[in-house]
Amino acid sequence: MKKSKAFWAYVAIAIIVYAVVQFSMSSGMIGSYYSNMLIIMCVNVMLAVSLHLIIGITGQFSIGHAGFMAVGAYMSAIVTMKFDLPFIVAIVAAGCVALLAGLLIGIPTLRLRGDYLAIATLGFAEIIRIVILNVDYVGGAAGMTVSRQTTWTYAFFAMLITIIVIANYTKSRHGRACIAIREDEIAADAMGINTTYYKVVAFAIGAFFAGVAGAIFSHQLFFIQPTSFGFLKSFDILIYVVLGGLGSLSGSVLAAVLLTIVSTYLAEFPETRMIIYSLVLILVMLYRPTGLLGTKEITDFFKFGKKGGKNV
Amino acid sequence: MTNLLLNVAHLGIQFGGLKAVQNVDIQLYDGELIGLIGPNGAGKTTTFNMLTGVYAPTEGTITFQGKTLNGLDPYKVTQSGISRTFQNIRLFKELTVLENVEVANHSLATHGIFASILRLPSFFTGEKKMEQQSLAFLKIFGLDVYKDELAKNLPYGMQRRLEIARALAANPKLLLLDEPAAGMNPQETHELMELIAFIRKEFNLTILLIEHDMSLVMGICERIYVLDHGQLIANGTPEEIRQNPKVIEAYLGEEVVD
Numbered sequence: 001m002k003k004s005k006a007f008w009a010y011v012a013i014a015i016i017v018y019a020v021v022q023f024s025m026s027s028g029m030i031g032s033y034y035s036n037m038l039i040i041m042c043v044n045v046m047l048a049v050s051l052h053l054i055i056g057i058t059g060q061f062s063i064g065h066a067g068f069m070a071v072g073a074y075m076s077a078i079v080t081m082k083f084d085l086p087f088i089v090a091i092v093a094a095g096c097v098a099l100l101a102g103l104l105i106g107i108p109t110l111r112l113r114g115d116y117l118a119i120a121t122l123g124f125a126e127i128i129r130i131v132i133l134n135v136d137y138v139g140g141a142a143g144m145t146v147s148r149q150t151t152w153t154y155a156f157f158a159m160l161i162t163i164i165v166i167a168n169y170t171k172s173r174h175g176r177a178c179i180a181i182r183e184d185e186i187a188a189d190a191m192g193i194n195t196t197y198y199k200v201v202a203f204a205i206g207a208f209f210a211g212v213a214g215a216i217f218s219h220q221l222f223f224i225q226p227t228s229f230g231f232l233k234s235f236d237i238l239i240y241v242v243l244g245g246l247g248s249l250s251g252s253v254l255a256a257v258l259l260t261i262v263s264t265y266l267a268e269f270p271e272t273r274m275i276i277y278s279l280v281l282i283l284v285m286l287y288r289p290t291g292l293l294g295t296k297e298i299t300d301f302f303k304f305g306k307k308g309g310k311n312v
Numbered sequence: 313m314t315n316l317l318l319n320v321a322h323l324g325i326q327f328g329g330l331k332a333v334q335n336v337d338i339q340l341y342d343g344e345l346i347g348l349i350g351p352n353g354a355g356k357t358t359t360f361n362m363l364t365g366v367y368a369p370t371e372g373t374i375t376f377q378g379k380t381l382n383g384l385d386p387y388k389v390t391q392s393g394i395s396r397t398f399q400n401i402r403l404f405k406e407l408t409v410l411e412n413v414e415v416a417n418h419s420l421a422t423h424g425i426f427a428s429i430l431r432l433p434s435f436f437t438g439e440k441k442m443e444q445q446s447l448a449f450l451k452i453f454g455l456d457v458y459k460d461e462l463a464k465n466l467p468y469g470m471q472r473r474l475e476i477a478r479a480l481a482a483n484p485k486l487l488l489l490d491e492p493a494a495g496m497n498p499q500e501t502h503e504l505m506e507l508i509a510f511i512r513k514e515f516n517l518t519i520l521l522i523e524h525d526m527s528l529v530m531g532i533c534e535r536i537y538v539l540d541h542g543q544l545i546a547n548g549t550p551e552e553i554r555q556n557p558k559v560i561e562a563y564l565g566e567e568v569v570d
């Protein structure tokens with residue numbers, strides 16, 4: 001029962017962070033520039049954590065994550081702008097439709113491995129983007145106007161739920177099955193794990209939360225365009241996961257937070273941003289090839305003595 | 313009369329032009345401990361791979377407890393009661409020793425994905441049960457002291473033992489061991505063989521064992537199948553096998569080549 005105590009402690013810390021930021025925002029201490037940054041940070045953390053489940057935990061190298069984000073962004077915009085339904089309905093719809101897209105893409109492609117899977121997922125993300133580009137109902141290339149309905153509360157709790165769901169999933173027999181697939185697919189299969197099923201489940205959960213992130217994102221921006229969800233966005237998300245350390249949830253959160261800050265400051269210099277990104281990546285690959293945290297979690301560093309004998 | 317557990321008839325597989333295994337017949341009865349031997353490249357591991365669904369045989373049938381296994385995915389074969397170890401160790405390296413065993417215990421648990429995400433009571437009872445069952449297997453193999461170590465950090469001999477513990481946790485009727493003592497010293501090998509004899513009694517297992525160490529195979533197996541160049545050349549008690557001229561030739565031939 002010690003574990004669940006720790007869980008509530010983390011939730012308490014999260015709520016305090018939320019309340020402090022919320023108070024600072026409503027009292028005007030945090031201006032619109034920084035509140036925008038914080039909300040985008042939540043979106044990026046959701047994207048990072050959802051892709052972490054697919055790549056870091058299940059070991060499936062999917063690099064078209066922005067495709068699911070696009071599905072969620074557009075689906076939610078349709079729900080609020082065309083049907084005038086509440087934002088919360090739009091968020092759930094975004095997640096569900098992205099999940100369906102995940103199943104549609106995952107079932108045929110997850111039989112592929114490594115590079116082939118990467119290329120297939122990238123291709124599907126491009127297909128999604130091009131389909132949106134050609135549908136006049138959602139504005140095609142011109143984009144779609146969306147009313148701002150995202151608040152810090154929506155963004156923060158969507159992120160918190162994403163993290164809790166994926167952390168809880170990972171720390172269960174289902175998550176262990178996914179890690180076993182990452183570690184050795186043949187052995188996992190031989191131990192009775194339905195590998196195809198668990199790959200599809202990871203893909204579906206990951207797609208769901210990418211869709212939710214898309215909904216939070218589109219209702220923050222006033223305006224969405226297919227170009228926001230291209231290959232470069234998929235690449236950004238991939239960087240969070242790799243930079244944070246494949247297999248580390250807190251690592252991907254940390255990387256998403258840091259890189260959101262960096263890219264906010266460099267927003268006016270897009271070229272510089274790409275150069276700095278590339279430099280950071282090269283440096284990490286040189287000096288910490290396993291990513292910032294490796295496969296460890298931030299919480300591992302606080303467990304003094306408890307798991308001290310981890311390395312024989 | 314004991315029950316026929318596994319019936320393999322005319323089993324064969326072809327890789328491109330190469331017939332790696334052909335016309336293999338094996339019958340295993342409940343509770344037997346049977347050896348499968350043969351020179352390097354004879355097709356022993358390939359036979360295991362066909363029995364466990366890793367390779368689809370190109371000819372023949374595999375019948376286990378009256379059910380045909382041909383064409384089943386490996387996880388279904390495992391769930392129907394056959395589990396195995398690997399010649400080249402295939403542990404889940406970044407998982408702990410305990411978690412490795414729990415993965416194999418997976419199909420016996422019932423708590424679902426939603427129960428796990430929402431941390432419903434069935435999650436806690438289910439995980440607790442998995443942990444207890446897995447720990448019991450670790451105890452048998454003397455691995456419980458290492459339960460929180462990452463599998464990759466275990467000494468080699470312990471990794472081999474963990475593979476068997478893991479295979480056992482999948483709750484098999486038939487256990488396939490592919491050179492479980494490979495790379496172990498005589499002391500470790502001896503202990504391992506006693507363990508194998510023990511788990512066979514304790515869990516009412518039938519065991520098919522690939523092993524290169526002749527004295528060991530002759531010592532513990534009731535019957536032995538001998539493969540050479542993909543074909544069965546002999547089948548019988550250790551005494552019969554020892555005196556079989558074909559077997560002597562196969563092994564002598566190998567030594568000459570070596």
Ligand SMILES: Nc1ncnc2c1ncn2[C@@H]1O[C@H](COP(=O)(O)OP(=O)(O)OP(=O)(O)O)[C@@H](O)[C@H]1O
Pocket residue numbers: 327330332350351352353354355356357358359399
């Ligand atoms: N996937 C494959 N593709 C092509 N050839 C294969 C494949 N798997 C096995 N073989 C061939 O089948 C033959 C039998 O190999 P196998 O690994 O079954 O031998 P073995 O009896 O287990 O030998 P060892 O004692 O060395 O483990 C070898 O010639 C091998 O090259």
Ligand SMILES: [Mg+2]
Pocket residue numbers: 356357358399
């Ligand atoms: Mg072999």
